[in-house]
Amino acid sequence: MNFAVVEDSRSQAEVLKALLKSEGHQVEIFAEGKPCIEALKTRSFDFFVIDWNLPDIGGDEVLKQIREHCGWDVPVLFCTGRTDEEAAADILRLGADDYVPKPIRYMEFLARVQSLLRRRKPRPATLQFGNIEIDLEGRRIRLCGLDVELTQREFELAVILLRNVGRVLSREELLTSVWSREAGVDTRTVDTHASRLRKKLGLAGxxxxxxxxxxxxxxRLDTVQPA
Known part of the structure; x- marks a missing residue:
């Protein structure tokens, strides 16, 4: 799962990131709300963790934009220092799925994340990016309507890149996500597979x-005008 953590406390955000990555998830951190909203235009997230009080805009505005761009099937979990009943009611009434009070109890946090993931509705089995169409269930990719033959690792790498358009993904992050801890695999493998994808999927524009x-x-994968 691809998580967005919107939290202005760097130390808190890094702890949440480490917890979620330990469960096998990808995590992108946003220190403010506006960069997260901007990212919604080009990137796909499966789950949002949001601090109610942010430096630039309110968490309620971030939530509103998430619902407009991503719909109501994507889970949103708020973290808040307000624990009174009125605050809890406000958060849930505005469209959040759940909340955890601060200071965060990390075992409870993970339990609430897992609970929301169990209730999460399946996302569309087909995704479209430019002239590229991904069939997630059939594990196939089409370019301009024609099937492209990819290996299992090439397919997995393509899905991660396409779900993170506009974001720089480190070789180490890609290596961990696609190859896990396979022996004898290093970052040169990422370069080789990226080069193959560039040719097979027309990723030179x-x-x-x-x-x-x-x-x-x-x-980094960016949208451009087709060559």
Missing amino acids: ESGLMLSSVYGQGY
């Missing part, structure tokens, strides 16, 4: 997407 290597960081 032909498909409406450009896969770029970001020096010293990793890879």
Whole structure:
């Protein structure tokens, strides 16, 4: 699952990220609400964890934008220092699925995340990005309506890149997500597979997407005008 954590306390955000990654999830941190809202235009998230009080805008505004862009099937969990009944009612009334009070009890936090994931409705089995269509159930990818032959690892890498358009993904993050802890695999494997995907899926701009290597960081997929 791809999580967005909107939390201005860096230390708190890093703890939540570590907890979620220990459960096998991907996590992107936003220190303010507006960058998260902007990311909704190009990236796909499966779950949101939001601090009620943010430096730039209120958590309620972030929630409103999430519901407008992502619908009501994506779980939203709030973290808040307000524990009174009125605050809890406000949070849930505005469209949040649940909340945890601060200071966060981490075992309870994970339990609430797992509970919401169990209740989560299935997301669409087909995703469209530019001229690329992904059949998640059939594990197939089509470019301009034609099937593209990919290995299992190429498919998994493509899905992660396509679900994170505009975001720099480090080689280490990609390696962990796709190859887990396979022996004898290093970051050069990521480079090899990225190069293959660039050719097979037209990620040099032909498909409406450009896969770029970001020096010293990793890879970023961006939308462009088809070549």
